[in-house]
Amino acid sequence: MALNLALLKELSEAAGVPGREEAVREIVLRELTPLADEVRTDALGNVIARFRGGSGPKVMLAAHMDEIGFLVKHVDEKTGFVRLDPVGGFDPRVLVAKRVVVHTESGDLVGAIGTKPVHVLTEEERKKPLEIKDLFVDLGLPAEEVKARVQIGDFVTLRQDFVAMGELVSGKAMDDRVGLFAMIEAVRKLRERSFEAEVYAVATTQEEVGLRGARVSGYGVSPEVGIALDVTIASDVPGASESDYVTKLGEGVAIKIKDSASVSNPKLVRFLRKIAEERDIPYQLEILPRGGTDAGAMQLTKEGVAAVTLSIPTRYVHSVVECVHPRDVEATVDLLAAFLERAHEGEYSL
Numbered sequence: 001m002a003l004n005l006a007l008l009k010e011l012s013e014a015a016g017v018p019g020r021e022e023a024v025r026e027i028v029l030r031e032l033t034p035l036a037d038e039v040r041t042d043a044l045g046n047v048i049a050r051f052r053g054g055s056g057p058k059v060m061l062a063a064h065m066d067e068i069g070f071l072v073k074h075v076d077e078k079t080g081f082v083r084l085d086p087v088g089g090f091d092p093r094v095l096v097a098k099r100v101v102v103h104t105e106s107g108d109l110v111g112a113i114g115t116k117p118v119h120v121l122t123e124e125e126r127k128k129p130l131e132i133k134d135l136f137v138d139l140g141l142p143a144e145e146v147k148a149r150v151q152i153g154d155f156v157t158l159r160q161d162f163v164a165m166g167e168l169v170s171g172k173a174m175d176d177r178v179g180l181f182a183m184i185e186a187v188r189k190l191r192e193r194s195f196e197a198e199v200y201a202v203a204t205t206q207e208e209v210g211l212r213g214a215r216v217s218g219y220g221v222s223p224e225v226g227i228a229l230d231v232t233i234a235s236d237v238p239g240a241s242e243s244d245y246v247t248k249l250g251e252g253v254a255i256k257i258k259d260s261a262s263v264s265n266p267k268l269v270r271f272l273r274k275i276a277e278e279r280d281i282p283y284q285l286e287i288l289p290r291g292g293t294d295a296g297a298m299q300l301t302k303e304g305v306a307a308v309t310l311s312i313p314t315r316y317v318h319s320v321v322e323c324v325h326p327r328d329v330e331a332t333v334d335l336l337a338a339f340l341e342r343a344h345e346g347e348y349s350l
């Protein structure tokens with residue numbers, strides 16, 4: 001299978017912070033509407049696409065559309081420099097000297113993230129860790145013009161193109177556009193296959209601020225099985241010890257055992273491993289010490305849901321050079337599609 005990298009590029013380069021996922025939602029609707037039996041959106045902006053199989057279990061897939069970013073919180077009266085309120089967790093160290101886009105009602109403005117030059121920092125200041133409040137956006141415009149065009153609450157994203165980098169692909173917002181991509185490509189395969197499950201592919205909103213879209217869409221769908229598609233840490237880099245890798249790039253889809261938002265249903269984990277082994281799909285097992293996915297929200301829906309996450313190993317998560325290996329993306333699509341075909345054979349209650 002050759003991956004449709006043009007779609008992944010389009011998703012990665014689209015802009016959408018928690019609560020402002022409209023540009024991503026448009027792409028998802030364009031892709032899912034011709035495939036699904038029924039597509040709807042809800043008040044939080046989740047896209048819910050239903051694929052009717054037979055009398056099998058209700059399976060909800062969740063991949064989030066939002067990316068970490070900022071909202072404009074202040075425009076300096078005299079200088080026009082813009083201050084930011086984070087939506088989701090950026091490490092301030094990765095933000096310095098980056099380009100951003102401020103999405104205003106009258107169009108996009110390109111800016112640069114600035115900070116006080118190192119040349120004029122005091123000894124004390126140089127020792128202090130950088131914080132978001134030390135950063136500002138320079139739009140290169142007179143204060144009057146910034147004030148006329150930029151409003152409190154306008155959203156701000158990092159600007160970065162998606163590129164091939166050796167065997168990898170790299171860009172911004174691979175968290176979680178690559179998960180979204182894997183979900184879309186897996187349900188695309190449902191068209192050519194027979195399946196018994198009733199599948200709901202949900203593109204969720206506001207994951208990065210607390211799994212909010214998954215919580216309400218999970219309630220609406222009320223599934224028996226929930227599978228989140230998301231990235232996970234691959235810290236297989238110099239300076240990290242092998243016991244801290246979490247996952248390794250290129251070694252296949254990661255079947256999550258646990259993170260800080262969920263403990264995966266062990267029967268679901270076992271069933272996924274069995275399918276992967278039978279179909280020769282490369283996989284690895286994942287325990288993530290810190291972080292969570294939409295599985296955490298789905299698992300706690302109503303009376304409880306058998307949930308798991310299929311993760312795509314990613315280097316430099318929450319930076320604009322997030323890297324994934326196409327082989328791992330392909331393994332994720334293959335395992336998810338194979339599971340959907342056989343979901344009715346599984347036993348999920350403990």
Ligand code: CO
Binds near residue numbers: 175208
């Ligand atoms: Co994230």
Ligand code: ZN
Binds near residue numbers: 176230
């Ligand atoms: Zn994510």
